[in-house]
Amino acid sequence: MVSVSQKQIFKERQSRAKGVIEDHRLMELHLYPGNQCNRECDFCTVFGAPKGWYTEYTAEHLDTALATVMVSAQGAIKFYGGEPTLNHDNVIWAIGYLRDHGFQGAIVIYSNGIQAERLLAILDSDPLGKTTASLNYSIATGDGAPQMPLSSLRKLEAREQEHGGAIAIGHPDIVDSGRGVDPFTGEEARPKNNHQCPHCYPVLKTNGQFHACPFAVENSSPHFQLGTVSDTPETITNNFQTFLTWLDTVHEPYAIEHDLPACTVCWQHLDALPVPELSEPSA
Secondary structure, three states, rough: OOOOHHHHHEEEEEOOOOOOOOOOEEEEEEEOOOEEEOOOOOOOOOOOEEEOOOOOOOOHHHHHHHHHHOOOOOEEEEEOOOOOOHHHHHHHHHHHHHHOOOOOOOOEEEOOOOHHHHHHHHOOOOOOOOOOEEHHHHHHHOOOOOOOHHHHHHHHHHHHHHHOOEEEEEEOEEOOOOOHHHHOOOOOOOOOOOOOOOOOOOOOOOOEEOOOOOOOOOOOOHEEEEEEOOHHHHHHHHHHHHHHHHHHHHHHHHHHHHHOOHHHHHHHHHHOOOOOOOOOOOO
């Protein structure tokens, strides 16, 4: 159960406008180095596990990100996985690289918080002091997963109390993606995903691919393939806009007609849907 302390200390991260593209730059971009994790949760949308794959961030990935996302204060880059603290030195290097090359926007680290000291070191490494963390709801609260060690929780609570807004808690919604397609064991009162896709911003994976969905990033269907690091930002953003239109005109009507959660359509029914008319990615 969620403690009174957690409700008071960690605030839910608020979503921003979806689908914002200006001058062929995305307002937000996710960076994904693989699904290696120190947990193997039943609900994980990316099939995270200790034996999951991992490839570190390089200058090539980050240069591509800088060319594709808004580099002003309006932009945001989100590191997730997997668990970013498992390879925190590479994340710290990546944050420094982004700042050294002009990125002024927000940086968010999506973490289970178990390795709290490493997570705090990542936050402290940002020379602009604009890197924050978002904790997994289930692992922070113990609702639907074993709770993180109390020693870690207390360190993260202390940071948020000292610096309000440094650490948020993820939304409680149950996302029917990855392992989460199977029945969830958490609180029955927690909201379920609905027919409408949340229209998240895309992902740049460290294998060089742009994927349309951070929740379905381990789904290799051609429906999600926006391009590679070899493609221009114009190609990536145009393909993403095409994908968003496909969601509204093809995907959502199918989900409504068959009374299915949006993410379940992507994992179990894509064979019934045409592939969006995306530009062919570079070889």
